Amino acid sequence: MQEHTTTSGGGEQIPASDSTTAPQRSAMVAIIGRPSAGKSTFLNTACGEKVSIVSPVPQTTRNAIRGIVNSSRGQLVFIDTPGYHESDKKLNLLLKSIAHDRLPESDAILYLVDASREPGREEELICAMLASSSARIVVGINKIDLPDSKPGMVRLFLQKQLPLVPSDRIFEISAEKDTNIDPLLLMLFDLAPTGDPLYPKEFYTDQDVDFRISEVIREKAMLNTRDEIPHAVYVEIADLEMRKNGKELWVRAFLTVERESQKGMLIGKGASMIKKIRTEAVKDLNGIFPYRINLDLQVKVNKNWRQKDPVLGRLMKR
Ligand SMILES: Nc1nc2c(ncn2[C@@H]2O[C@H](COP(=O)(O)OP(=O)(O)OP(=O)(O)O)[C@@H](O)[C@H]2O)c(=O)[nH]1
Ligand SMILES: [Mg+2]
CATH class of the missing domain: 3.30.300.20 (K homology (KH) domain)
Known part of the structure; x- marks a missing residue:
């Protein structure tokens, strides 16, 4: 696993002197997506630690779990959320509200889409929910390591559903293989407001x-x-x-x-x-x-x- 504290995936080094010269940035970033899109896998890769549990079963995550990325540019506090699933069952409604309720408190939103699945009605509902927040959205088209992934298809879908999200904020990634995670993190730092870290720098999660x-x-x-x-x-x-x-x-x-x-x-x-x-x-x-x-x-x-x-x-x- 790569170390996400000092370098970007494109080979661009973030100079160590950044920490003393550039103002520090700090943001809360909600991770939103359908069940099994790879939200928890992304969180673990970005933090470099197992913060959130992962399984092939949809709706593995049941809570808003925080994982923290510290870098010379500042701190990103990610909030992993339960997969957004349309259903009237009591548990599902609660899971959906946990994801939904995290949006207002977030400085940025990381929307993850699974490129190995057709974006269906559920994906359209998520886009409708996110559309008014386009200015603070970064998209990860995930699982591009899979041979049947179709990132081009997802890009077309996004152009239609979230036309106000510029293409330089859309990244083709593999959360599992750690592909293109660093450039995506750099973009989130660009969107982050200046400010002090929310957690001590040695923290990577706030869980009991x-x-x-x-x-x-x-x-x-x-x-x-x-x-x-x-x-x-x-x-x-x-x-x-x-x-x-x-x-x-x-x-x-x-x-x-x-x-x-x-x-x-x-x-x-x-x-x-x-x-x-x-x-x-x-x-x-x-x-x-x-x-x-x-x-x-x-x-x-x-x-x-x-x-x-x-x-x-x-x-x-x-
Ligand atoms: N091939 C591949 N598999 C991935 C990738 N990211 C996640 N997965 C797999 O997809 C499945 C779901 O991953 P999770 O991280 O649990 O997905 P999630 O979005 O957190 O799911 P919920 O918590 O249920 O909403 C697991 O089997 C992961 O190993 C990826 O980049 N490539
Ligand atoms: Mg999860």
Whole structure:
């Protein structure tokens, strides 16, 4: 992964003296796009750290997650948002409002479009929502590494739907392969107002320890299951305890599903599934935190939690 703090992808060096001579810039940037467009992948690549979980399942992200890019030019605070999906279901409406509500507070908007899919009605609805903000939009046409991607088709779509966004603010990128991310970041710095950083420079996210742990566990559950299960899971952190003079964090967490049958599938034959999820989560978590994670992971049922306002409210409070 490239280091995004000092150089641009075009080979242009941002002089180190910039930090002392040029005024610092600072911006909040909302990342908007359909489910699975690659918003969270972009955030992780731009920040150089795993800030937001990623899976092939649409609607992986359920919260407004902040990731911070620090450079000699200043600071960009990205807000990853849940994929914008048209549906009347309670959970979907909440997810959509999380994305929508981030727009007014943003200095710039990064709109990501998946170039490997036809831009359908949902994409048109997003463009309609963004049109009045054209002056502060940067577009990433994502997944150009895929052989079936059609960036030209997306450009034509954008010309029609967002005619006020100039072509030099549209970038063909691969969030996964780190292609053209730096020039896009430079453009966002150009749009950013001058100002002091919003977060200390050593920060790359503002998430609590328990939220990050629960998200990594949820990612592993989503990656290892199919059908309705990835959407039926949430994670509850029941206990956290620092042990062994700060060298180990003991965590008791519950993978929670909607039905008994789903519980059986998450546990798996001879508990093989829950063990696999636990092992993969611990491996990632040990890479994120400066202490060892000792994870006690169990599965429980909270019937039809996706219809329950208190649970949804708690999960989406961020
Ligand atoms: N080939 C390729 N795959 C990508 C790229 N960016 C993301 N993906 C894949 O697309 C899928 C969805 O990526 P996410 O980053 O979770 O997408 P998202 O927009 O955050 O999705 P939601 O949170 O569900 O809205 C994952 O399987 C990623 O690995 C890319 O540049 N190239
Ligand atoms: Mg996401």
